[in-house]
Amino acid sequence: MSEATVTRAPRRADAQRNYEIILATARAAIAERGANIVLEDIARDAGVGIGTLYRHFPTRQDLLEAAFLDEALELRARAIALADAPSTFDALVSWLRLQRDFGAHGRSMGAAVMNAKHTEGTEIQIACASMRDAGAVLLQHAQAAGEVRAEVELVDVLRLIHGIVLANEQAPDARRVEGMFDLVIAGIRT
Amino acid sequence: MSEATVTRAPRRADAQRNYEIILATARAAIAERGANIVLEDIARDAGVGIGTLYRHFPTRQDLLEAAFLDEALELRARAIALADAPSTFDALVSWLRLQRDFGAHGRSMGAAVMNAKHTEGTEIQIACASMRDAGAVLLQHAQAAGEVRAEVELVDVLRLIHGIVLANEQAPDARRVEGMFDLVIAGIRT
DNA sequence: TTGCAACCGGAGGCATCCTCCATATAGTAT
DNA sequence: ATACTATATGGAGGATGCCTCCGGTTGCAA
Known part of the structure; x- marks a missing residue:
């Protein structure tokens, strides 16, 4: 999975180090025990104080979103890779299956993130949007090939899949x- | 909505009174502000101490389930009423729409309840089961009429609808x- | 009226989220 | 090297919410 190390406003070396350690620790914990960390x-576990964590990620949601950023980029990359697949329908289904599995793996962290309304221009918002754009191409191809109904909207399908993950959270x-x-x-x- | 006043083991008058006041208060609150009361x-609001509430409803889930019991009975009754409808397909869809609206109304309280695994023999478990049984009749009719695919299982459809409610909780x-x-x-x- | 089993209610323990600020330190200027 | 300061640290503690415990109260049967 690509390390989406975003270099933002100049930070002190120790701050940058802690930021990364916290994020890595959170990612590991989420992968193992779910989004309700x-x-x-x-x-x-990261070896820092709680205050430090909160400075880098002011809210719980911020941390989850940062942890999810990689997944969004990954899903986008997968969609782009699948755009050349021979069967447009299979490509779309494969991608949707990935959405489902990523959600189940991160214990609906993806769903928790996707579900929130992001303010325009946020890093995560942009990543999600471009992931959706990439997925929309798959949908359009399948629709152009006449294998998927024309009136289907990607947003609905994605949200439905997130709903599946959510509805199966308690008793998978x-x-x-x-x-x-x-x-x-x-x-x-x- | 029918008041499902279940007369159980003999209780002192004040206990019975408080039980009902708490339940009514909870129902109103859930209808208004959602399941995360x-x-x-x-x-x-019920005018009792927190200890009293917890005696009658040992866990949060118990209170939610008690509040949901009426809805389950109502949904069961609706399914039975719809069983005689002219169009089996429309009957099924109408009932599923009810499921959706009840969930959205109670802010996914239904989903929260349905999602939990109930121990056999519980009052709520029985109510849910008989609600599902009643709904299954609608599905079977529609399947017998060749309007719904034979391999469709009611559980999946219901859970999917609860997933819709869950996925739309934050930003309806x-x-x-x-x-x-x-x-x-x-x-x-x- | 009396006695007691059933019931009440709120203080307080526990978990978790998040804030605040005194202290420490990286990086820079001298 | 040293001093200086903007930046960063971290943990004490406030706030919220779930739930338990138990001393005091009360319905009700005799």
Whole structure:
């Protein structure tokens, strides 16, 4: 996964170091235990004070978004890679499956992030938008090929998939998830 | 909505009174502000101590479930009433729409409740099960009429609708909800 | 009226989020 | 090297919300 090390306003070396350590620790914790991490634990594991964590990530949401940034970029890259696939429909479905798995893996962190309304111009907002743009291409291809209904909107499909992840958070059941996913796929088909 | 006043083991009059006041207060609060109510507030508004609330409803989930019980019974009744409708497909869709609206109204309280795994034999578990049974009849009718694919399972459809509610909790958008719902309906159609 | 089992209610323990500010330090100017 | 200062640190503690515990109260049966 690409390290999206964004070089922003000049920071002191120790600040930059702590920023990265905190983010890495959070990413690991989220991957392992889900999005409802305890920020105090992250700070301890990262070896910094809680105050330091809060300076770099003023709200819980900020930390989650920063951790999710990589995933958004990754999903965007995948969409672009799939744009040349022979079957437009399969490409779209594969990408949607990735969306589902990424969400399930990060324990709906993706969903938690996607669900929030981002202020225009935010780094995460831009990343999400460009991820959606890349996905929209897949959808358009499939629609142009007449395999997906013309009136289907990507936003709805994505949000539906996030809904699947959310609805299966408490009692995850692969069979159930698969069934729900198939239902959505059937719904977009011509 | 029918008052599901369940007369259980004999209780002192004051206990029974408080039980009902708390439940009514909680229901009103949930309808107005959603499922993430503050139990301390409920107790205060009901004019009882927090200890009293917790005696009657040992966990937050217990209170939510009790408040949801009526909705489950109502949804069951609606399903039974719709079983005689001329169009089996429309009947099913109407009922699913109810599911969606009830969830949105109670701010996904329904979803929160449905999502939890209930221990066998619980009052709420039985209510939910019989609600699902009633809904399953609608699905079977529509399937028998060849209007819904045979492999569609009710559980998946219901959970998908709860997912819609969950995914739209933060930033509710009627247009989005409608689009997602239509997508699901398209997905079950033959 | 009396006795007691059932019931009440709120103080307080615990977890978590987040703020504030006295202290420490990186980087720069001398 | 030294001093200076803008920047960064970190943990004490305030706020909120969940839930438990137990001394005091009360309905109700005899």
